[in-house]
Amino acid sequence: VSPAPPPAIILVRPQLGENIGKVARAMANFGHGDLRLVAPRDGWPNPAAVPAAAGADRVLDEARVFATVADAVADLTALYATTARTRDMIKPVVTPRHAAEAMRGAPGAARAGVLFGAEAAGLSNDELITADALVAIPCDPGFSSLNIAQAVVIIAYEWFLAGQLTPATVLDPRSAVAATRGDIEGFLVQLEEELELSGFLRPVEKAPAMKRNIRNLFLRAPLFDQDVRTLRGIVRSLALFGRSRSDGRER
Amino acid sequence: VSPAPPPAIILVRPQLGENIGKVARAMANFGHGDLRLVAPRDGWPNPAAVPAAAGADRVLDEARVFATVADAVADLTALYATTARTRDMIKPVVTPRHAAEAMRGAPGAARAGVLFGAEAAGLSNDELITADALVAIPCDPGFSSLNIAQAVVIIAYEWFLAGQLTPATVLDPRSAVAATRGDIEGFLVQLEEELELSGFLRPVEKAPAMKRNIRNLFLRAPLFDQDVRTLRGIVRSLALFGRSRSDGRER
Numbered sequence: 157v158s159p160a161p162p163p164a165i166i167l168v169r170p171q172l173g174e175n176i177g178k179v180a181r182a183m184a185n186f187g188h189g190d191l192r193l194v195a196p197r198d199g200w201p202n203p204a205a206v207p208a209a210a211g212a213d214r215v216l217d218e219a220r221v222f223a224t225v226a227d228a229v230a231d232l233t234a235l236y237a238t239t240a241r242t243r244d245m246i247k248p249v250v251t252p253r254h255a256a257e258a259m260r261g262a263p264g265a266a267r268a269g270v271l272f273g274a275e276a277a278g279l280s281n282d283e284l285i286t287a288d289a290l291v292a293i294p295c296d297p298g299f300s301s302l303n304i305a306q307a308v309v310i311i312a313y314e315w316f317l318a319g320q321l322t323p324a325t326v327l328d329p330r331s332a333v334a335a336t337r338g339d340i341e342g343f344l345v346q347l348e349e350e351l352e353l354s355g356f357l358r359p360v361e362k363a364p365a366m367k368r369n370i371r372n373l374f375l376r377a378p379l380f381d382q383d384v385r386t387l388r389g390i391v392r393s394l395a396l397f398g399r400s401r402s403d404g405r406e407r
Numbered sequence: 408v409s410p411a412p413p414p415a416i417i418l419v420r421p422q423l424g425e426n427i428g429k430v431a432r433a434m435a436n437f438g439h440g441d442l443r444l445v446a447p448r449d450g451w452p453n454p455a456a457v458p459a460a461a462g463a464d465r466v467l468d469e470a471r472v473f474a475t476v477a478d479a480v481a482d483l484t485a486l487y488a489t490t491a492r493t494r495d496m497i498k499p500v501v502t503p504r505h506a507a508e509a510m511r512g513a514p515g516a517a518r519a520g521v522l523f524g525a526e527a528a529g530l531s532n533d534e535l536i537t538a539d540a541l542v543a544i545p546c547d548p549g550f551s552s553l554n555i556a557q558a559v560v561i562i563a564y565e566w567f568l569a570g571q572l573t574p575a576t577v578l579d580p581r582s583a584v585a586a587t588r589g590d591i592e593g594f595l596v597q598l599e600e601e602l603e604l605s606g607f608l609r610p611v612e613k614a615p616a617m618k619r620n621i622r623n624l625f626l627r628a629p630l631f632d633q634d635v636r637t638l639r640g641i642v643r644s645l646a647l648f649g650r651s652r653s654d655g656r657e658r
Binding site: 181184185186187210211212253294295296299300301302303305306309310313316317320347350351353354355356366369370373377378379380382386387389390391393394395396397398399400 | 429432433435436437438461462463497504544545546547550551552553554556557560561564567568571598601602604605606607617620621624627628629630633634637638640641642644645646647648649650651
């Protein structure tokens with residue numbers, strides 16, 4: 157089964173060319189290419205869009221213009237409409253994440269689209285009604301008006317993520333080798349010996365608790381073998397030479 | 408336990424006032440208020456930011472300007488840096504979602520921040536090194552340069568969403584207080600000074616890389632203020648007394 161393509165991004169009566177360009181850039185950042193403009197205020201193409209697209213020229217070049225929302229969505233099989241307001245409408249309201257998962261889960265022949273209203277007015281009730289579901293981006297109810305390009309980027313980002321099984325965290329270093337517990341234990345024994353010699357672990361009745369704290373500290377992070385070599389070198393250098401070698405020679 | 412506040416958003420060498428305004432708007436959309444500017448190109452305040460903020464005036468009014476990243480992050484207890492590129496650095500790379508969950512799971516006294524590089528150049532390697540972890544926004548590798556306001560909106564959106572979920576894991580320290588970046592920086596400067604004096608940072612041409620490795624190592628784990636005191640004590644004891652005090656007396 158071929159996966160469903162990214163949804164069409166449909167801007168209804170967009171005003172500033174710069175915003176259209178930023179939308180194109182956000183689409184390209186997250187693998188989208190199908191931009192549709194319904195009755196753009198300043199016509200199309202719009203030179204103000206180009207610098208804001210920052211290289212997403214293909215999205216602008218392939219953008220299509222329609223006179224009405226009905227024309228723009230005629231070939232789609234699923235339609236979402238973004239809205240900040242909860243309206244008196246019997247219509248499912250979903251999160252961007254839910255919409256993304258639903259679009260990703262659709263069969264390959266499905267073609268989804270997402271409607272975005274103009275900067276000022278948003279979508280009309282009639283336009284909202286044409287959608288299968290409303291998408292509400294969760295945000296601060298006291299300041300809920302999102303810039304159109306920022307609403308698009310959140311939808312596109314969620315769609316992109318829904319296609320990935322991203323691990324929560326990746327420790328990056330290509331060639332790094334995790335330190336073994338033996339490596340780490342060797343360092344900790346060395347450190348404790350040198351701290352004993354330097355007089356740090358006093359008074360003696362507190363030494364066991366001090367050692368526990370030090371172990372906790374160094375065992376909290378993942379260590380690589382290079383880290384352990386560095387730590388051993390640090391302790392050796394400080395313990396043997398301390399402030400005595402500031403002239404730069406071996407004593 | 409009071410929840411951790413939203414992270415500080417730290418823009419490093421931002422260029423266009425309009426982008427700063429859009430960042431402020433995105434922050435207000437998702438409940439953020441702590442905007443910090445490091446060496447903004449056109450000074451501050453910047454009139455171009457106001458219309459782009461679309462009413463998020465409070466965020467702009469309360470924005471603070473710093474000369475360096477170190478100054479801007481000194482009071483923070485956890486620091487993330489956004490980056491598009493995966494660099495050769497032993498540093499955890501996390502997703503925005505993971506970072507948001509980690510920030511939400513931190514104790515109430517914790518203060519997190521997220522660094523964003525300038526429009527053109529991004530963050531320097533030295534700036535990335537100051538962070539506990541890198542945040543990489545998953546996107547199309549063929550078109551991975553995000554507008555700064557759009558990178559901010561994704562981070563802020565994920566933080567907002569994470570507040571509606573239960574944190575997966577919480578580091579437990581009931582009475583422990585997270586170390587500030589200023590505390591940690593103080594320790595690292597002390598360590599570097601003592602290593603310089605002991606002759607560890609040789610040959611001189613390798614010293615910068617050695618210092619970077621050491622910083623990466625100590626910034627990888629969450630540190631508490633007690634840890635920093637312990638580390639400072641360890642370095643002081645080894646550097647001053649080394650193996651000389653095995654008789655248990657001051658020399």
